Amino acid sequence: MTTKWMVKNGTFAVLQEGQPVIRGYMVVEDDRITYLGEEEPQVDAETRVMDGTHLLFLPGLVNTHGHAAMSLLRGFGDDLALQVWLQEKMWPMEAKFTADDVYWGTSLSVLEMLKGGTTTFVDMYDHMDQVAKVVQDSGMRGVLTRGVIGLCPPEVQKQKLDEAVAFAKDWHGQAEGRITTMISPHAPYTCPPDFIEKFVQAAHDLNLPIHTHMSETAAEVQQNVNDYGLRPVAHLEKLGVFSRPALVAHAVHLTDEEIEILAKHQVAVSHNPGSNLKLASGVARVPELLKAGVTVSLGTDGPASNNNLDMFEEMRLAALIHKGVSGDPTAVPAAEALRMGTEYGAKSAFLDNVGRLAVGMKADMIALNTDQAHFLPRTDYISHSIYSASAKDVEHVWVDGKQVVKHGSCLTLDEERIRREAQRSFERLSTL
Amino acid sequence: MTTKWMVKNGTFAVLQEGQPVIRGYMVVEDDRITYLGEEEPQVDAETRVMDGTHLLFLPGLVNTHGHAAMSLLRGFGDDLALQVWLQEKMWPMEAKFTADDVYWGTSLSVLEMLKGGTTTFVDMYDHMDQVAKVVQDSGMRGVLTRGVIGLCPPEVQKQKLDEAVAFAKDWHGQAEGRITTMISPHAPYTCPPDFIEKFVQAAHDLNLPIHTHMSETAAEVQQNVNDYGLRPVAHLEKLGVFSRPALVAHAVHLTDEEIEILAKHQVAVSHNPGSNLKLASGVARVPELLKAGVTVSLGTDGPASNNNLDMFEEMRLAALIHKGVSGDPTAVPAAEALRMGTEYGAKSAFLDNVGRLAVGMKADMIALNTDQAHFLPRTDYISHSIYSASAKDVEHVWVDGKQVVKHGSCLTLDEERIRREAQRSFERLSTL
Numbered sequence: 001m002t003t004k005w006m007v008k009n010g011t012f013a014v015l016q017e018g019q020p021v022i023r024g025y026m027v028v029e030d031d032r033i034t035y036l037g038e039e040e041p042q043v044d045a046e047t048r049v050m051d052g053t054h055l056l057f058l059p060g061l062v063n064t065h066g067h068a069a070m071s072l073l074r075g076f077g078d079d080l081a082l083q084v085w086l087q088e089k090m091w092p093m094e095a096k097f098t099a100d101d102v103y104w105g106t107s108l109s110v111l112e113m114l115k116g117g118t119t120t121f122v123d124m125y126d127h128m129d130q131v132a133k134v135v136q137d138s139g140m141r142g143v144l145t146r147g148v149i150g151l152c153p154p155e156v157q158k159q160k161l162d163e164a165v166a167f168a169k170d171w172h173g174q175a176e177g178r179i180t181t182m183i184s185p186h187a188p189y190t191c192p193p194d195f196i197e198k199f200v201q202a203a204h205d206l207n208l209p210i211h212t213h214m215s216e217t218a219a220e221v222q223q224n225v226n227d228y229g230l231r232p233v234a235h236l237e238k239l240g241v242f243s244r245p246a247l248v249a250h251a252v253h254l255t256d257e258e259i260e261i262l263a264k265h266q267v268a269v270s271h272n273p274g275s276n277l278k279l280a281s282g283v284a285r286v287p288e289l290l291k292a293g294v295t296v297s298l299g300t301d302g303p304a305s306n307n308n309l310d311m312f313e314e315m316r317l318a319a320l321i322h323k324g325v326s327g328d329p330t331a332v333p334a335a336e337a338l339r340m341g342t343e344y345g346a347k348s349a350f351l352d353n354v355g356r357l358a359v360g361m362k363a364d365m366i367a368l369n370t371d372q373a374h375f376l377p378r379t380d381y382i383s384h385s386i387y388s389a390s391a392k393d394v395e396h397v398w399v400d401g402k403q404v405v406k407h408g409s410c411l412t413l414d415e416e417r418i419r420r421e422a423q424r425s426f427e428r429l430s431t432l
Numbered sequence: 433m434t435t436k437w438m439v440k441n442g443t444f445a446v447l448q449e450g451q452p453v454i455r456g457y458m459v460v461e462d463d464r465i466t467y468l469g470e471e472e473p474q475v476d477a478e479t480r481v482m483d484g485t486h487l488l489f490l491p492g493l494v495n496t497h498g499h500a501a502m503s504l505l506r507g508f509g510d511d512l513a514l515q516v517w518l519q520e521k522m523w524p525m526e527a528k529f530t531a532d533d534v535y536w537g538t539s540l541s542v543l544e545m546l547k548g549g550t551t552t553f554v555d556m557y558d559h560m561d562q563v564a565k566v567v568q569d570s571g572m573r574g575v576l577t578r579g580v581i582g583l584c585p586p587e588v589q590k591q592k593l594d595e596a597v598a599f600a601k602d603w604h605g606q607a608e609g610r611i612t613t614m615i616s617p618h619a620p621y622t623c624p625p626d627f628i629e630k631f632v633q634a635a636h637d638l639n640l641p642i643h644t645h646m647s648e649t650a651a652e653v654q655q656n657v658n659d660y661g662l663r664p665v666a667h668l669e670k671l672g673v674f675s676r677p678a679l680v681a682h683a684v685h686l687t688d689e690e691i692e693i694l695a696k697h698q699v700a701v702s703h704n705p706g707s708n709l710k711l712a713s714g715v716a717r718v719p720e721l722l723k724a725g726v727t728v729s730l731g732t733d734g735p736a737s738n739n740n741l742d743m744f745e746e747m748r749l750a751a752l753i754h755k756g757v758s759g760d761p762t763a764v765p766a767a768e769a770l771r772m773g774t775e776y777g778a779k780s781a782f783l784d785n786v787g788r789l790a791v792g793m794k795a796d797m798i799a800l801n802t803d804q805a806h807f808l809p810r811t812d813y814i815s816h817s818i819y820s821a822s823a824k825d826v827e828h829v830w831v832d833g834k835q836v837v838k839h840g841s842c843l844t845l846d847e848e849r850i851r852r853e854a855q856r857s858f859e860r861l862s863t864l
Contacts, residue, residue, distance in 0.1 A: 075811035078819065079765035112805040277756030278819070280763070307819035308806045313745075321753065324709030331712070333511035373544040374740045376851055377858035379507035387510065387710070387739035392824030419808055426809035 003401070004029045006043055010052025011370070011381060012036060012357050013059070015335055015343070020382045026057070028363045031401040036359055054371040055395065056381050058338070059355050060119025060141075060364035061311040062345025065211075065249040065270035065299025067125045067147075068134075069097065069105035071112070072426050073304040082217065082279055090304060096432050101425045102127035106134045108422040111413050112309045114140055116391025117366040119399045122247070122270070122299065122349050124184050124211060128167045136175045139404040139412045141364065143349040144171060145182040145211050148199070150191035157195055165202050172208070178400060180351065182247070187213035188232045189220045193239055200240040209245040209350045212236070215258075216250035217281050233258035242267055247348050249299060252276055252284045259285065259292045268295040268348035271340070273317035275301030286322050287331045297348035298340050310391040315341040319386050334386040363401035368393045435833070436461045438475055442484025443802070443813060444468060444789050445491070447767055447775070452814045458489070460795045463833040468791055486803040487827065488813050490770070491787050492551025492573075492796035493743040494777025497643075497681040497702035497731025499557045499579075500566075501529065501537035503544070504858050505736040514649065514711055522736060528864050533857045534559035538566045540854040543845055544741045546572055548823025549798040551831045554679070554702070554731065554781050556616050556643060560599045568607045571836040571844045573796065575781040576603060577614040577643050580631070582623035589627055597634050604640070610832060612783070614679070619645035620664045621652045625671055632672040641677040641782050644668070647690075648682035649713050665690035674699055679780050681731060684708055684716045691717065691724045700727040700780035703772070705749035707733030718754050719763045729780035730772050742823040747773040751818050766818040795833035800825045 007026045014022050014036070027035035027043065035041045043049075070090075077089030097105075102125065113121055119140065123131050124147035135142035146164035150157050168181040183203040185191040191199075203210050215221050215232045224232045233254070236242060242265035249270040251262070262269065271284050289296050298314040300306050319337035323329050332340075346355025354362045370381070374388045397405035404412050439458045446454050446468070459467035459475065467473045475481075502522075509521030529537075534557065545553055551572065555563050556579035567574035578596035582589050600613040615635040617623040623631075635642050647653050647664045656664045665686070668674060674697035681702040683694070694701065703716050721728050730746040732738050751769035755761050764772075778787025786794045802813070806820045829837035836844050 071805075072809060073811075074806075074809065074820065075813075075815040076809075078812070078815045079762050081761055085761070108805050108808060115805070274752065277752035278761070280755040280759050280761035282759065283756055303806075307815065310806075310822070313748075316745075317752075320706065320709035320749075321756070323712040324715055324753070325757070327712050327714065329513055329517070329710070329712035330511050371851070373503075373540050373547070373847075373851065373854075374506075374742075376540060377504060377506065377508075377855050379505075379858070380510070381507075383507040383510045383739065388506065390742070390822045390824055392822055415805075419803070419805065422805075423809050426811070 002029050004043070005048040005050065006041070007050050007052040007057070008040070010055055010057050012057045013338065013382060013385065014357050015339060015382070020335060026357070028401050031362055033357065033359055033361050033363050036357060052367070054369060055367040056370045056385065057357060057365055057367050058117070058385060059342040059357050060366050060397065060399065061117050061341050062297065062349060062355060063113060063118045063121040063300055063309065063311055064247065064297040064345050064348045065122055065124070065272055065301055066109070066309070067302035068109035068121065068123050068131065069102040069125055070302030070304045071109040072097070072101060072105040072422060072429065074307050076304065078307070093429055096429050097127070099127045099130050101429065103130040103134060104418065104421040104425045106131045107413065107418045109303060109309055110134050110138045110140055111410055111415060111418050114138060114397055114405055114410055115394065115408065116310050116312070117394040117397060118309065118311050119364040119366065119397060120345065120349060120351065120354065122211065129171075132171045132174065132179055135179050137412065139399050139402055141178045141354070141399055143180050143182060143351070145184040147184045147186045148191070149186045150195040161198055161202065165206065168206055168208055176400065182209045182211040184211045187220070188224055188235055193228065196236070196239045196241065200244065203244045209247060210241055211247045211249070212241065214248040214251055215253045216276070218253050221253045231255070231258060233261050237261055237265070245350055249301070250276065250281065250284070251289070252282045254285055256288070259288055259294065262289070263292040263294050266295070268297060270299040270348060271296050271318060272299045272301040273321055274314055275305045277317070277321070279305055283321055283325050286318065287326055287328070290332070290336070295344050295347050296340055297345040311341055312390050315386050334383045337386045338382060364399050366394050367396040369395040434461050436475070437480040437482065438473070439482050439484040439489070440472070442487055442489050444489045445770065445814060445817065446789050447771060447814070452767060458789075460833050463794055465789065465791055465793050465795050468789060484799070486801060487799040488802045488817065489789060489797055489799050490549070490817060491774040491789050492798050492829065492831065493549050493773050494729065494781060494787060495545060495550045495553040495732055495741065495743055496679065496729040496777050496780045497554055497556070497704055497733055498541070498741070499734035500541035500553065500555050500563065501534040501557055502734030502736045503541040504529070504533060504537040504854060504861065506739050508736065510739070525861055528861050529559070531559045531562050533861065535562040535566060536850065536853040536857045538563045539845065539850045541735060541741055542566050542570045542572055543842055543847060543850050546570060546829055546837055546842055547826065547840065548742050548744070549826040549829060550741065550743050551796040551798065551829060552778070552781060552783065552786065554643065561603070564603045564606065564611055567611055569844065571831050571834055573610045573786070573831055575612050575614060575783070577616040579616045579618045580623070581618045582627040593630055593634065597638065600638055600640055608832065614641045614643040616643045619652070620656055620667055625660065628668070628671045628673065632676065635676045641679060642673055643679045644673065644681070646680040646683055647685045648708070650685050653685045663687070663690060665693050669693055669697070677782055681733070682708065682713065682716070683721070684714045686717055691720055691726065694721070695724040695726050698727070700729065702731040702780060703728050703750060704731045704733040705753055706746055707737045709749070709753070711737055715753055715757050718750065719758055719760070722764070722768065727776050727779050728772055729777040743773055744821050744823055747818050766815045769818045770814060796831050798826050799828040801827040
């Protein structure tokens with residue numbers, strides 16, 4: 001039986017040319033939007049009607065790069081030089097993570113993301129079956145991939161690759177289709193070239209996209225040149241990575257020529273402004289990437305290098321820093337930042353029918369409470385969404401047409417238990 | 433009769449060397465903190481006790497630069513070149529502002545600020561008696577000043593100066609001492625030198641500090657050189673502005689020599705990172721200013737160029753952008769960003785006994801709800817305050833020992849009426 005319901009008197013961010021916002025009606029049937037317009041549609045008397053007055057509906061936010069389980073290390077070492085942070089803080093702790101830790105750390109992040117309006121997340125980590133279980137339980141949409149570091153003997157490399165392939169094969173399309181998978185060599189500086197080529201082959205065999213870190217720091221770009229005589233973009237191109245649909249995270253340090261190569265191969269970029277600033281990696285050339293036609297979306301990166309999962313903050317940072325750094329106040333306008341957090345996010349994660357409010361699209365959507373001081377006056381709700389709003393303004397969240405957050409409370413997860421178990425995991429890890 | 437109450441089991445951000453946070457007890461008597469420590473103090477049986485479990489107490493945030501009434505223009509023209517924004521959007525609308533508009537616009541901002549944990553704001557605008565009334569009604573602390581643009585005939589200049597002086601004299605110390613005043617020539621590029629000198633004389637006569645805009649854009653610095661043969665810092669020094677306690681807003685474009693001059697005269701700087709990025713003014717040299725010993729605090733600037741009044745966002749931007757732009761991940765650590773938003777803010781606004789949680793200080797303070805995913809694990813509450821928190825995490829707010837926000841609701845203002853009247857003001861202004 002079809003589940004059908006309607007919103008009346010809502011405000012909907014449709015981001016259409018000349019009409020960024022529609023005031024009116026939306027009908028959802030099962031997982032899809034079947035009507036969206038100013039005119040009241042004909043519906044049966046039994047159709048449930050929700051009053052959308054004081055609610056601003058946006059497409060669900062898409063977080064295109066992260067390591068959710070790292071929430072367990074939030075605030076555990078900040079304001080440190082990158083190598084000190086990694087070698088003395090992150091890596092020793094992460095080496096101790098059990099499957100259970102990944103389950104609770106990911107649950108903590110998924111809870112924060114859902115309540116903050118993120119309906120899809122891309123996650124690259126280890127113990128990915130645990131992450132997939134959290135996606136199943138939570139009702140969220142997840143694009144999941146086992147990130148493999150290849151600095152190990154060939155037999156360990158093989159074991160990790162097999163694990164990554166098995167995960168990608170087993171879980172693709174699971175959770176009523178809410179889980180899709182990718183193939184991920186971690187980064188050019190952590191995977192030898194021949195190992196990366198094996199991932200490319202696996203991605204071809206499984207017909208899956210590739211996700212990897214690329215050119216996050218100037219130092220790693222220089223190392224790539226020293227080791228392989230090429231900058232990372234040309235190096236990955238040579239290894240065949242861009243022969244697959246590909247999403248690269250960070251892409252902070254790029255030449256004009258590299259931007260052209262990314263555009264040519266339609267490589268999507270996950271821009272992580274909060275993480276890049278906090279770790280002092282630099283400021284990505286986002287206006288130039290967008291101008292070249294590259295799909296640029298937004299990611300929080302792991303919660304230990306951000307330190308929250310508020311995608312409104314990433315959208316705002318994207319809209320703000322490129323103005324300040326370029327000196328051009330028209331760089332990355334509000335509507336473009338919103339598209340980066342929604343439509344371009346879905347495209348970067350290779351998801352069809354997600355990321356926009358329109359008939360035929362999946363009902364992955366969120367409603368903000370606009371009955372608040374910082375949403376007044378009612379001048380421009382796209383501007384308010386980017387320059388004024390935060391995760392805490394999210395009132396309701398739906399994924400695949402099912403409500404997962406109602407009046408700020410998560411309907412699918414046991415919030416109190418997750419908070420308790422995540423704290424317990426951290427305490428155990430820090431005393432091991 | 434003394435009003436005395438106590439918090440038990442609270443967590444208090446004291447930012448002391450080696451002990452950033454204390455878990456324990458705080459006693460407040462009337463407007464002051466009279467006890468703060470780990471040991472339970474002896475109190476009478478009648479003393480009201482508040483449970484502070486899951487609450488993180490911070491000093492109230494101090495917003496050291498803004499134009500509160502400009503909330504009426506939030507979202508009215510974004511992503512535009514500065515001169516287009518000013519000349520086609522802001523100025524024509526502001527010219528129509530009545531006293532009533534300033535009252536409701538300021539009320540909207542004060543509501544947002546109080547609920548978001550800001551207990552003191554510096555405000556430079558017109559119709560300042562209206563702003564003062566809002567401060568009286570709301571229970572907030574305000575450092576108020578009539579900002580005067582001097583691009584007008586001498587008789588109009590004189591009238592404006594007289595008005596600014598009368599306001600500063602009449603309102604200093606009002607609202608049980610919660611209002612203090614300053615003297616404000618708007619900026620070196622909007623006030624002729626001889627007019628600025630009259631403000632300096634007035635500030636001497638009234639024994640008040642001076643507040644002005646300075647070096648916000650590269651263009652205005654160049655214009656100053658063209659017009660007066662000096663960059664703005666030397667120009668203002670020459671005119672005697674720094675012979676008074678002084679607070680300059682923005683200070684984005686500074687040479688090493690200018691930083692030395694500001695340090696020598698103990699001029700305080702209000703850093704406005706959100707506004708500076710959004711208007712593409714540039715990135716202030718905050719690490720260098722702090723290193724030179726300059727007091728750097730934080731301001732939101734007007735809500736039309738920000739576009740919210742979330743001081744947590746300004747603290748986070750200050751902690752993030754200077755890392756990303758300088759390439760140094762240790763620049764502006766979390767505790768320093770928190771001091772910029774609190775202790776240095778109070779110092780910049782020339783307020784004694786405000787800005788820290790310590791015995792003898794005014795009980796201007798806020799409590800955040802830490803029972804949320806993004807405050808876990810309980811690793812480092814100073815880090816969480818800066819890198820994870822937002823205005824919406826504020827649960828309670830006290831100014832001068834009196835509670836003004838309780839469980840997220842403002843006790844002193846009629847929220848619904850303010851939202852309605854602010855929207856009405858905007859609608860009237862936009863159809864005039």
